[in-house]
Amino acid sequence: MSPKEILTNWLKHFNDADASAIAELYSDDAINHQVANEPVVGKKAISEMFVKEFATAEMVCIPENIFEDGEWAILEWKDPKGMRGCGFFHIVDDKIIFQRGYWDKLSFHRLHDIPL
Numbered sequence: 001m002s003p004k005e006i007l008t009n010w011l012k013h014f015n016d017a018d019a020s021a022i023a024e025l026y027s028d029d030a031i032n033h034q035v036a037n038e039p040v041v042g043k044k045a046i047s048e049m050f051v052k053e054f055a056t057a058e059m060v061c062i063p064e065n066i067f068e069d070g071e072w073a074i075l076e077w078k079d080p081k082g083m084r085g086c087g088f089f090h091i092v093d094d095k096i097i098f099q100r101g102y103w104d105k106l107s108f109h110r111l112h113d114i115p116l
Helices: 003-015 019-023 043-056 105-111
Strands: 026-034 062-069 072-078 084-092 095-102
Touching: 003 019, 003 062, 003 072, 003 084, 003 095, 019 043, 026 043
Parallel strands: 026 095
Antiparallel strands: 062 072, 072 084, 084 095
């Protein structure tokens, strides 16, 4: 599958809040680094991160632009509450090996009434 196709699957599983399915898109030793947080290393830890995040806030990722460049898929997104961000996904052998995301954590917490 192309990086863009993997990212399309990621979006579906994210919007379904399906932590197990989304985790299967990552390699066993993948790194997910949302720059507002410490990096999360390994498929199991990434799955646990998504379980926690999906339980904390209802999140919807609406793609604005999806780009593909070699082994990379790039996503510009928004959500229904006005958040915007972008994500970079390095994909090798149909698995995400590295993800980096940029978004405003303070705004996210305020929009979802999450204590700082």
